[in-house]
Amino acid sequence: MVAGAGQSPLSSGRLTNAVRRSLHSLLPNDEGKQGLVLATLKSLEVLGDVVDVGSGHWVAPPARAVRTEDESAYLAIGSWPTAATYLKAAGPARYLCGNREKELARTLTIDADVWLGEVDELEKWTKRAIAAYSSRMAAINVSAESFEVYAPDHYRNLRQFGRWLSMTGSTALPPGLRLFRPQQGMIHNRPYSLGHFVRRMDETILTQAAQVDIGDARRLRFGFDARLGVPRTLRGELGEGRFTALFPRDMPAEETKVLALGRIIASTATMTSVQFPAFALPFVRRALSRIHCKLELTGGDHGRIEGHRR
Secondary structure, rough: OOOOOOOEEEEEHHHHHHHHHHHHOOOHHHHHHHHHHHHHHHHHHHHOEEEEOOOOEEEEEOOOOOOOOOOOOEEOOOOOOOOOEEEEEEEEEEEEEOHHHHHOHHHEEEEHHHHHHHOOHHHHHHHHHHHHHHOOOOEEEOOOOOOOOOOOOHHOOOOOOOOEEEEOOOOOOOEEEEEEEEOOOOOOOOOOOEEEEEEEOOOEEEEEEEEEEHHHHHHHHHHHHHHHOOOOOOOOOOOOEEEEEEOOOOOOHHHHHHHOOOOOEEEOOEEEEEEHHHHHHHHHHHHHHHHOOEEEOOOOOHHHHHOOOO
16 A cells, blocks of 8 residues: 555555545545545554655555564564565554564564654653753742642642642642643643742742743653652553553653554543554553553453463
């Protein structure tokens, strides 16, 4: 469907027309077909199976086999032969499962961290990010009343679930360095900032602040989770050869990439439910471990899902 390395790129039109003909009986509505095809192309782009080279053309990058420490299966991305019998399709992705096949792919193997996007270990990254933004801080000295502050430790101490604390009328925030944002509804596309808060009399005051890049703000939340001793535990359920889990929608872009291995089945303003084939489990766990999150799966049979991955 997509040109491999060294071949002429194929246009989106040729790809979508071919799939549209195949889906005619399932999706009689042209708009539905077009949306599904383009969404599939975007998903394959996230996985690394295809690259958008512009002007509506796509190519497949060189073949690579992505591994984790689990090694039960490698994720096959790029221009592998379309009809290769040693590849197992599961969800939107393909996997190498047999020992012989994985051995043959050794020279094409990359670590899952390379596929996800190489980033410093969370504690190290957080320390460097805080130092960088602290050096840019400007003196402000304003009331914190109009802000929400990232304070998962506050909710943990109350044995409640929550992460953002509205400072309107609140006296509960411990002083110190915090990630914060304007209150909901006060501004569209709310910016994120890092700032120092102090208590003066009966009021919380923001003394210094620096605006934070939106991507860094996502990773900083998980860095603060670790620093404050409140790492997240994600939960899901096992099924026959698959598992479903709930993911926070504020995950960093690099770790969010792993969701492309599954199928989104529900979404809210804060959470996304994704169903994965069993082969994806080691890659999901690796992505979550990078932001100090655990995944707890209940139900089903762990032995059976392990068997599906072999």
